[in-house]
Amino acid sequence: MANIGYIQMVRHCNQNCGFCSNPETPFFHNLEQIHQIVDDFVSRDYFGVIMTGGEPTLSPILPEAIAHARANGLHVRMITNGQKLADWDYCKSLADAGLQHVHVSIHSHKHKLEDFLTGTPGSLDWAEKALTNLGKTNITVNINTVINRYNCDHLHENIEWFIQNFPFIRHFVWNNLDPSIGRATSNQYFTARLQDIEVSLSKAMRMLAETGRSFRVERVPLCYMTEFAHCSTETRKIVKSEERIVHFLDNKGTVRQTEWGHLYADVCNVCSLRSICGGLFDRGNAYDPNELSPIFSDPKPIIQRIVQDLQSDPAWRMAKFKNLAAIPAAHQGKSGAQQSVTGGEVSRPGKVQAPTGERLTEMAMDPKRKTDHTARDWTPETAGWHPSDDEDDVDTGLVVPPEPVAIGRVPASRLEVRSGQE
Numbered sequence: 001m002a003n004i005g006y007i008q009m010v011r012h013c014n015q016n017c018g019f020c021s022n023p024e025t026p027f028f029h030n031l032e033q034i035h036q037i038v039d040d041f042v043s044r045d046y047f048g049v050i051m052t053g054g055e056p057t058l059s060p061i062l063p064e065a066i067a068h069a070r071a072n073g074l075h076v077r078m079i080t081n082g083q084k085l086a087d088w089d090y091c092k093s094l095a096d097a098g099l100q101h102v103h104v105s106i107h108s109h110k111h112k113l114e115d116f117l118t119g120t121p122g123s124l125d126w127a128e129k130a131l132t133n134l135g136k137t138n139i140t141v142n143i144n145t146v147i148n149r150y151n152c153d154h155l156h157e158n159i160e161w162f163i164q165n166f167p168f169i170r171h172f173v174w175n176n177l178d179p180s181i182g183r184a185t186s187n188q189y190f191t192a193r194l195q196d197i198e199v200s201l202s203k204a205m206r207m208l209a210e211t212g213r214s215f216r217v218e219r220v221p222l223c224y225m226t227e228f229a230h231c232s233t234e235t236r237k238i239v240k241s242e243e244r245i246v247h248f249l250d251n252k253g254t255v256r257q258t259e260w261g262h263l264y265a266d267v268c269n270v271c272s273l274r275s276i277c278g279g280l281f282d283r284g285n286a287y288d289p290n291e292l293s294p295i296f297s298d299p300k301p302i303i304q305r306i307v308q309d310l311q312s313d314p315a316w317r318m319a320k321f322k323n324l325a326a327i328p329a330a331h332q333g334k335s336g337a338q339q340s341v342t343g344g345e346v347s348r349p350g351k352v353q354a355p356t357g358e359r360l361t362e363m364a365m366d367p368k369r370k371t372d373h374t375a376r377d378w379t380p381e382t383a384g385w386h387p388s389d390d391e392d393d394v395d396t397g398l399v400v401p402p403e404p405v406a407i408g409r410v411p412a413s414r415l416e417v418r419s420g421q422e
């Protein structure tokens, strides 16, 4: 399996994103602990490791940690806000240590909005310098974007901007906001409705596909990305039977996730994609099951497409998926393990493994730091950013592809109107 593990290097950060899923704690991993974790990933035959945080570049042992993981055969990646990589010498030092791939988190190409989202004036300027520096190394670069209420209307404009300014970036990752953990639990106003995401996300995905780029989307149900269902992170994990281990620097401890379904509504029970769909991410009760609509199309082409992608993925051992027949029957368009509906609205399959607090290794602690999950006491309005504030909008001259047509989808709202008329 092409499994990838995560190590939180530190939990403090040089940004203050309002929806941060892993805000500050006093803990960090020292080099001895990193060695233990890396050895464990290697013994499990994991393909790679992602150094994350907090902001991993604030860990003084990051270069040594990268070198150790690389020397032990792991593909070494990092998720970063890019602030420190704006320094060329530092950027180069990580490349020299063996870093192979970086996910830079950027949520909007609009400077003022990005300042607001990251709680850090000038954050986009630093991130741009980081991308320029990374472009001079042999480290490959992805962009990670958290979909939220304030950027969900211009995800496609972000993509135009990246294509125009950083054409070497070939892969993008969208994570729909997780409203159930970290700072987002206090700042619920960041959560977008699925309906508000759909149009811009569809345009953005089309644009990437038409320019030969790739992408993944996490925590968006397949009924909101039917045309690109094969790019759903959950769907790919389900089809490939992948897992991931995260070493958190908080009371969650070491979490191994082997199941990728979230919550399912009544309508999911008649949906043909139920067995390969992650459903509604609703651990924070922020997303509305009434926004889901069943799909009535064959899931096999989606599965076949994922299998085809594996053939060009050097990380994947092809033996298991040489043809569609090798895919577990549960993923071949059969109903799969349908969950009973409880509470009248959503079923709770219990697939996401609850953190137990157990951990592979101890955490070190910095007494100068404390846990900070507090809400931000400022809003877009008090921060001086307003949705009509478009001075940073850039006309890149690229043509936005037409809106894609959803396949086999009947919006629940339309069904409701019809039944009312009848």
Ligand code: SF4
Residues within 6 Å of the ligand: 221, 222, 223, 224, 264, 265, 267, 268, 271, 272, 273, 274, 275, 277, 278, 279, 280, 292, 293, 294, 295
């Ligand atoms: S209706 Fe349910 S199972 Fe079908 S695509 Fe939407 S969330 Fe997934």
